Amino acid sequence: MERRFACTACGKCCFGWLPLTLDDALAHAGRFPLAVVWTPVKPASRAFATTARIGLTVRLADRKQVAVRIAPTAYLPPSMACPELKPDGLCAIHADKPSRCRTMPFFPYRAESDQADLLLPRSGWACEVGASAPVVYRDKAVVERGDFDREHEALLGQTPVLKAYGEALLGSVPGLPDALARAAAKPGGGHVALGFASLLRRLNPDNRNSHAEAQLTVLAAVSARVSDPDYARNYADWTWELERLLGR
Numbered sequence: 001m002e003r004r005f006a007c008t009a010c011g012k013c014c015f016g017w018l019p020l021t022l023d024d025a026l027a028h029a030g031r032f033p034l035a036v037v038w039t040p041v042k043p044a045s046r047a048f049a050t051t052a053r054i055g056l057t058v059r060l061a062d063r064k065q066v067a068v069r070i071a072p073t074a075y076l077p078p079s080m081a082c083p084e085l086k087p088d089g090l091c092a093i094h095a096d097k098p099s100r101c102r103t104m105p106f107f108p109y110r111a112e113s114d115q116a117d118l119l120l121p122r123s124g125w126a127c128e129v130g131a132s133a134p135v136v137y138r139d140k141a142v143v144e145r146g147d148f149d150r151e152h153e154a155l156l157g158q159t160p161v162l163k164a165y166g167e168a169l170l171g172s173v174p175g176l177p178d179a180l181a182r183a184a185a186k187p188g189g190g191h192v193a194l195g196f197a198s199l200l201r202r203l204n205p206d207n208r209n210s211h212a213e214a215q216l217t218v219l220a221a222v223s224a225r226v227s228d229p230d231y232a233r234n235y236a237d238w239t240w241e242l243e244r245l246l247g248r
């Protein structure tokens with residue numbers, strides 16, 4: 001089985017959430033409004049084994065086990081464009097864009113053998129998948145694998161940090177285990193989004209304040225443009241948490 005794919009740079013996939021490696025989140029803290037998104041994945045899911053390897057395994061109150069993907073994420077409503085998307089559909093930071101954007105549409109949060117459906121463009125996307133596009137996936141393996149391998153290695157490398165963060169929060173944030181259980185029970189899957197300060201305060205203190213200051217500026221800018229009340233409320237809460245982190 002072969003799949004062909006080429007990006008025509010239409011910019012249509014540059015909207016809404018963008019999961020980031022930890023290094024990319026910190027490097028772009030002055031560009032994207034960041035959250036830490038926890039996504040429970042059930043054992044029956046094809047993504048369970050990979051999620052358990054790069055994230056956490058949690059036993060919920062009902063004794064059911066889930067794997068939890070913990071992803072620093074550029075957190076924008078689905079209708080809102082990435083702040084770096086230019087009017088002509090091109091990326092303003094092409095040479096410096098996050099590894100997630102380089103690996104698209106492959107997604108190393110899932111097994112390499114389970115990527116074929118990701119190469120089918122969604123409605124409105126102008127990806128080229130016909131005979132003129134190169135073969136990018138053959139026999140359940142990525143053909144040009146540099147970007148895929150780099151993102152995958154980054155996810156594996158950051159696992160100890162995110163695992164320690166996840167275990168610490170599950171033991172200290174009242175209501176988080178129940179929120180995860182509710183997210184796991186949602187048809188189609190749910191998530192829990194926490195402010196980036198929850199992670200920032202547990203990282204090496206070098207540059208912590210500058211990352212927090214950068215986030216405050218980004219959150220102020222995006223709050224002025226957002227109309228979705230849930231996102232507006234989250235941005236306000238996360239601004240308050242960052243102010244607390246900075247001792248204000």
Ligand code: SF4
Binds near residue numbers: 014091092098101
């Ligand atoms: S950084 Fe560039 S490629 Fe990535 S989502 Fe934003 S505009 Fe698109």
Ligand code: SF4
Binds near residue numbers: 010014105121
């Ligand atoms: S939707 Fe497809 S063609 Fe458009 S920017 Fe994204 S990957 Fe490229």
